[in-house]
Amino acid sequence: MMTIAKSLLVCVVLVLIYSLSIWQRPLPPGRAQSLQRDNVEVIDHYLYAGGNLADTVVAGSSLAAQLRRSGHLPGGWYSLGMRGGCAQNGVAIVAASPRKPRVLLLETNLAYRIAGVYEIDKTVHGLNPWVKTYLPVFREQNRPAQWLLSLWPIPSEDPGSAASSGHVPKDEASREETERFITRMFYKEMGNTRENIAALKELKAQLLALADQGVQVYLVRIPGTRSFTCGPEARTIDGWVDQYLMDTRFHRIATPDVTPYRTTDAVHLDAPSCAHYINYLRRQLAVPAN
Amino acid sequence: MLFNSPEFVLLAGFTFLLYYLRFFRNLQVHILTAASLVFYGWSSIELLSLLLICIFINGTLSWYVCHYPDHPRRKLWVTTGVVLNLGILFFFKYGPLAGKAILRLDDGIGAFLMSIPLPVGISFYTFHVLSMLIDVYRKNTDKTGSLLLPRNYWRSQLNQLFYIAFFPQLVAGPIVKAHEFLPQIRTKYFRDIPFEMAFRNIVLGYFLKMVLADNLGEFTSYLSYPALASQTGSQLLLLLLAYSCQIFADFAGYSLIAIGLCRLYGYTLPSNFNFPYISASFAEFWRRWHISLSTWLRDYLYVPLGGNRKGPVRTYINLMIVMLLGGFWHGAALSYMVWGAYHGGLLALERFLGTYIRLPRHAVIRFFQMLLVFGLVTLGWLLFKLPNFSEVIAFGKAVFSNGFYWADFRQVNTFYILLYSLPVLLWHVHYLVRDSGLYLRVRRFEYIVYGLLLFGILLLRGYPGEFIYFQF
Numbered sequence: 174m175m176t177i178a179k180s181l182l183v184c185v186v187l188v189l190i191y192s193l194s195i196w197q198r199p200l201p202p203g204r205a206q207s208l209q210r211d212n213v214e215v216i217d218h219y220l221y222a223g224g225n226l227a228d229t230v231v232a233g234s235s236l237a238a239q240l241r242r243s244g245h246l247p248g249g250w251y252s253l254g255m256r257g258g259c260a261q262n263g264v265a266i267v268a269a270s271p272r273k274p275r276v277l278l279l280e281t282n283l284a285y286r287i288a289g290v291y292e293i294d295k296t297v298h299g300l301n302p303w304v305k306t307y308l309p310v311f312r313e314q315n316r317p318a319q320w321l322l323s324l325w326p327i328p329s330e331d332p333g334s335a336a337s338s339g340h341v342p343k344d345e346a347s348r349e350e351t352e353r354f355i356t357r358m359f360y361k362e363m364g365n366t367r368e369n370i371a372a373l374k375e376l377k378a379q380l381l382a383l384a385d386q387g388v389q390v391y392l393v394r395i396p397g398t399r400s401f402t403c404g405p406e407a408r409t410i411d412g413w414v415d416q417y418l419m420d421t422r423f424h425r426i427a428t429p430d431v432t433p434y435r436t437t438d439a440v441h442l443d444a445p446s447c448a449h450y451i452n453y454l455r456r457q458l459a460v461p462a463n
Numbered sequence: 464m465l466f467n468s469p470e471f472v473l474l475a476g477f478t479f480l481l482y483y484l485r486f487f488r489n490l491q492v493h494i495l496t497a498a499s500l501v502f503y504g505w506s507s508i509e510l511l512s513l514l515l516i517c518i519f520i521n522g523t524l525s526w527y528v529c530h531y532p533d534h535p536r537r538k539l540w541v542t543t544g545v546v547l548n549l550g551i552l553f554f555f556k557y558g559p560l561a562g563k564a565i566l567r568l569d570d571g572i573g574a575f576l577m578s579i580p581l582p583v584g585i586s587f588y589t590f591h592v593l594s595m596l597i598d599v600y601r602k603n604t605d606k607t608g609s610l611l612l613p614r615n616y617w618r619s620q621l622n623q624l625f626y627i628a629f630f631p632q633l634v635a636g637p638i639v640k641a642h643e644f645l646p647q648i649r650t651k652y653f654r655d656i657p658f659e660m661a662f663r664n665i666v667l668g669y670f671l672k673m674v675l676a677d678n679l680g681e682f683t684s685y686l687s688y689p690a691l692a693s694q695t696g697s698q699l700l701l702l703l704l705a706y707s708c709q710i711f712a713d714f715a716g717y718s719l720i721a722i723g724l725c726r727l728y729g730y731t732l733p734s735n736f737n738f739p740y741i742s743a744s745f746a747e748f749w750r751r752w753h754i755s756l757s758t759w760l761r762d763y764l765y766v767p768l769g770g771n772r773k774g775p776v777r778t779y780i781n782l783m784i785v786m787l788l789g790g791f792w793h794g795a796a797l798s799y800m801v802w803g804a805y806h807g808g809l810l811a812l813e814r815f816l817g818t819y820i821r822l823p824r825h826a827v828i829r830f831f832q833m834l835l836v837f838g839l840v841t842l843g844w845l846l847f848k849l850p851n852f853s854e855v856i857a858f859g860k861a862v863f864s865n866g867f868y869w870a871d872f873r874q875v876n877t878f879y880i881l882l883y884s885l886p887v888l889l890w891h892v893h894y895l896v897r898d899s900g901l902y903l904r905v906r907r908f909e910y911i912v913y914g915l916l917l918f919g920i921l922l923l924r925g926y927p928g929e930f931i932y933f934q935f
Binding site for chain 1: 678921
């Protein structure tokens with residue numbers, strides 16, 4: 174029995190030491206080991222570490238996540254873009270938070286999709302809110318794996334680089350083919366119109382509930398390559414958004430001309446384009462730029 | 464119900480409390496059996512009824528075989544039981560495959576076969592049932608001369624139900640043989656529990672499963688089609704290494720938890736893994752990997768087929784038969800058979816070469832042998848990860864055509880994959896140095912290691928995933 178008692182004691186001591194260590198030297202965000210964990214980290218930070226103090230929140234998919242990963246989001250902004258997820262996730266997180274933002278920018282590119290509910294379940298329900306609020310050591314960002322990574326002398330990935338999205342061919346023909354493939358993959362859940370429309374209607378109900386609580390809702394469509402932004406799928410989604418999501422109480426920010434925007438893989442903006450687009454959004458919201 | 468789910472912890476804990484109460488001492492088998500039925504029926508009550516019917520029929524046959532040793536129809540009873548069990552296994556496990564391969568999916572029978580659900584753990588409990596039938600047929604007494612099954616028919620049914628359905632080993636083994644388990648059924652006392660041994664098994668098992676296997680699973684999901692097509696060759700090879708570590712951590716973890724839990728209830732299960740990745744030959748690998756299955760196949764298939772007693776050609780044929788059936792036991796897909804044939808072929812080739820080549824005993828040579836065996840075994844796991852054979856071919860093409868970049872090994876992903884894979888490899892290395900003086904001195908401080916493992920379980924868990932062997 175002594176081995177058991179000593180082992181438990183060692184575990185408790187280690188947890189205390191580790192808690193002290195991350196309290197002294199907080200770990201940098203954005204180094205989670207997977208897309209899901211990256212999402213959980215973002216949700217944790219929003220709900221339990223003061224992220225919900227932001228005045229302007231962007232909810233959306235990995236397109237909106239890219240704005241955060243570019244590092245160009247201004248102070249007072251927070252992106253609840255979920256990689257592999259959708260706008261519903263961000264809206265659900267805002268709804269779950271006791272503090273609401275003044276402005277909610279909703280990315281409509283994939284608003285018809287339902288994905289990534291798992292992360293919300295794991296973060297918002299059960300004992301998690303209590304544990305994560307009072308014991309920061311249990312937040313996703315503070316996993317010991319990230320701490321070990323911070324000691325490791327390897328460079329962090331450039332967000333949205335080829336390395337982070339897998340093998341990207343170098344030659345132009347293959348690149349075009351890959352872009353077409355990625356665009357197709359991105360819109361692959363568009364097949365079931367009834368489900369897509371049901372998702373949009375549900376999202377509208379959630380947004381109206383937030384609007385009732387004083388949140389200003391803006392619908393935005395994040396640009397990508399011309400075929401991604403202006404192709405037939407995008408036009409179909411625009412039609413759905415007009416018909417099933419738009420409401421007189423919501424505002425809309427027009428999609429800018431895609432010409433100056435560059436992407437890493439046809440759909441996700443590269444870092445300079447993210448900065449460019451964020452500035453565009455700020456101008457549209459009439460927020461003075463720094 | 465997963466071992467790493469809160470409902471399982473509640474069930475196991477509550478059962479443990481009731482089990483050792485003086486008041487319930489005479490009902491210990493009943494309590495564990497009831498808990499086992501709750502465990503199995505939790506997700507599907509229909510599949511529980513199949514298990515109960517199967518055990519009832521086999522229990523009756525085994526009881527007759529055990530208590531009528533001179534009956535002329537004894538062999539017929541056993542044969543009926545074996546055919547019946549294999550028939551049930553074939554129907555549920557291979558029915559969908561037959562439906563897909565032979566019949567049209569849109570006609571009535573084909574569609575029906577395709578819709579058959581696969582009962583969890585059917586491969587494991589079928590082997591338990593077969594072991595019971597064959598063991599009581601071969602020898603109906605244990606080492607002390609007592610009958611394996613009680614004279615009372617209903618008591619015998621209960622014991623057999625308990626043996627087959629005992630929840631720690633029901634769905635993924637270890638496959639404990641009837642003659643090893645049935646003599647253990649007797650009153651258990653709290654004072655006899657080997658707490659430290661159970662603690663070591665359970666903590667190590669949960670660490671392997673929840674920290675290593677579940678975290679690696681987050682990466683090896685990219686080793687599926689079509690995601691693998693967008694990975695570079697170097698990333699794919701790294702992911703394959705990760706999968707090799709994941710499948711060990713997942714299955715060895717499950718087995719250790721099962722063994723530890725059984726210890727808490729006073730039962731001893733056989734060890735299922737003995738550092739398989741240090742094997743210097745394929746024969747040695749199969750003596751160290753999934754030992755309970757290997758010994759089951761040896762005792763109930765290889766030896767009755769003649770083993771190595773009927774000349775070299777029959778030995779090679781027997782090896783191929785056993786490994787092919789072993790592969791087929793894992794799943795109803797062509798790739799599992801190819802995997803079995805792959806290992807059968809390697810065993811036969813190794814045996815053949817061994818008669819002509821004698822390598823000197825040297826640490827360096829053994830090291831390279833270990834690397835070769837590990838590499839080829841790891842390559843074989845691809846057939847587990849990608850049961851659709853065309854996907855295996857797509858993997859091969861992607862490895863050679865998507866390029867090999869050293870820069871891939873400097874990525875964050877590589878760090879995480881190594882973080883969760885290296886403990887598996889270190890665990891094996893520790894076996895190699897276990898007799899050294901330094902190790903014996905350091906071992907006094909093993910509680911630090913277990914403290915670290917608990918720390919990992921608490922703060923470094925992966926997303927809970929099903930045990931890989933549940934699908935078998």
